[in-house]
Amino acid sequence: MYHAALAVDPERGIEEAPLELAVIIPTFNEAENVPKLLELLGEALRGIVWEAIFVDDNSADGTADLIRAIGRNNIRVRVLERLGRRGLSTAVIEGMMATSAPMLAVIDADLQHDETLLPRLYAAVRAGADLAVGSRYVGSGGVGEWDTRRQSVSRGATWLAQRILKTPLTDPMSGFFVISRDALKPRCRALSGGGFKILLDIAASAPMPLKVVELSYVFRTRVAEKASSAPWSWPNMPSCSRTRRSGISCRSGCSCS
Ligand SMILES: Nc1nc2c(ncn2[C@@H]2O[C@H](COP(=O)(O)OP(=O)(O)OP(=O)(O)O)[C@@H](O)[C@H]2O)c(=O)[nH]1
Numbered sequence: 054m055y056h057a058a059l060a061v062d063p064e065r066g067i068e069e070a071p072l073e074l075a076v077i078i079p080t081f082n083e084a085e086n087v088p089k090l091l092e093l094l095g096e097a098l099r100g101i102v103w104e105a106i107f108v109d110d111n112s113a114d115g116t117a118d119l120i121r122a123i124g125r126n127n128i129r130v131r132v133l134e135r136l137g138r139r140g141l142s143t144a145v146i147e148g149m150m151a152t153s154a155p156m157l158a159v160i161d162a163d164l165q166h167d168e169t170l171l172p173r174l175y176a177a178v179r180a181g182a183d184l185a186v187g188s189r190y191v192g193s194g195g196v197g198e199w200d201t202r203r204q205s206v207s208r209g210a211t212w213l214a215q216r217i218l219k220t221p222l223t224d225p226m227s228g229f230f231v232i233s234r235d236a237l238k239p240r241c242r243a244l245s246g247g248g249f250k251i252l253l254d255i256a257a258s259a260p261m262p263l264k265v266v267e268l269s270y271v272f273r274t275r276v277a278e279k280a281s282s283a284p285w286s287w288p289n290m291p292s293c294s295r296t297r298r299s300g301i302s303c304r305s306g307c308s309c310s
């Protein structure tokens with residue numbers, strides 16, 4: 054599945070310029086999507102010195118081995134493989150801690166986020182924002198082909214999160230954003246790491262309000278089949294004991310799956 058197009062061009066070696074941006078990508082059974090995602094990131098981030106940190110929770114489909122195979126030819130690409138653990142938020146936090154980059158992007162591996170927005174998110178943080186979020190609920194943003202049930206569940210969870218956390222974010226459930234390390238650092242130790250919504254966690258852990266920019270994007274439909282979290286799970290609910298014990302995803306709709 055690996056192809057040579059993903060290797061770094063030796064003429065444009067990245068070791069000469071300081072690292073500017075790390076793209077943190079949590080993965081759980083995303084082998085089918087990883088090569089395409091890297092190709093798209095390469096196109097979108099032209100002109101930026103970036104690296105990709107995948108954080109994989111021991112996917113059964115060989116995601117981590119595939120990333121290692123790509124990484125042997127492309128020093129932009131690294132994987133942190135975690136054994137005996139699951140959790141989207143902790144995966145993102147640990148990925149952020151594993152890079153030296155001053156700017157940190159988070160994007161899903163399943164191609165649902167519009168990677169072409171990344172340069173603008175990055176530019177917004179470079180220009181002085183603490184956090185730039187890809188939002189489905191500003192301007193021309195949207196949720197793509199979601200059915201009405203999923204749309205109303207997402208709207209409800211967003212509304213609740215905004216009320217409880219008093220966050221100014223229009224899309225606090227977004228997993229697509231860029232944050233500066235300087236803004237993240239004072240919040241690191243307060244992050245709960247629970248659940249699946251890292252942006253909520255960061256917003257809730259803010260000792261002082263973050264300077265936030267929101268840019269619109271349209272959520273894409275997943276292409277390769279999903280084998281991970283329930284879409285409508287409550288964001289910060291800890292993994293259930295069944296999953297913690299067995300390592301097998303609960304299919305009953307609880308947030309561990
Ligand atoms: N490391 C890690 N990654 C995860 C875990 N669960 C999901 N992911 C990854 O996190 C990203 C988002 O997960 P999804 O299941 O696609 O969540 P979603 O986009 O809200 O749901 P869908 O729209 O149904 O795809 C994907 O890249 C997943 O592979 C996990 O427990 N650990």
Ligand SMILES: [Mg+2]
Binds near residue numbers: 161165275
């Ligand atoms: Mg998804």
